[in-house]
Amino acid sequence: xxxxxxxxxxxxxxxxxxxxxxxxxxxxxxxxxxxxxxxxxxxxxxxxxxxxxxxxxxxxxxxxxxxxxxxxxxxxxxxxxxxxxxxxxxxxxxxxxxx
Numbered sequence: 001x002x003x004x005x006x007x008x009x010x011x012x013x014x015x016x017x018x019x020x021x022x023x024x025x026x027x028x029x030x031x032x033x034x035x036x037x038x039x040x041x042x043x044x045x046x047x048x049x050x051x052x053x054x055x056x057x058x059x060x061x062x063x064x065x066x067x068x069x070x071x072x073x074x075x076x077x078x079x080x081x082x083x084x085x086x087x088x089x090x091x092x093x094x095x096x097x098x099x
Contacts, residue, residue: 006058013051020044020078039082046074 024040027033053068 017044039078042078
């Protein structure tokens with residue numbers, strides 16, 4: 001079991017980081033929802049930091065892992081930034097007077 005987990009972790013990390021970067025690229029290229037570009041970049045950065053910390057833990061530098069895992073909050077911040085409605089979305093969500 002221990003021999004197969006690195007393969008699953010590598011594919012999971014590549015999927016998460018690759019998907020976040022690809023999504024950020026699509027939003028950036030279309031010039032829409034800049035908060036989603038920033039949010040996806042933060043999610044990718046947080047995932048890369050956690051992946052790096054777990055790899056260094058496997059290589060017997062566990063002291064590095066304890067403070068890098070604190071950066072997992074980057075993923076949460078990225079989610080919050082990406083989920084924040086844009087001013088246009090807020091205006092569309094509010095019904096017009098008399099409706």
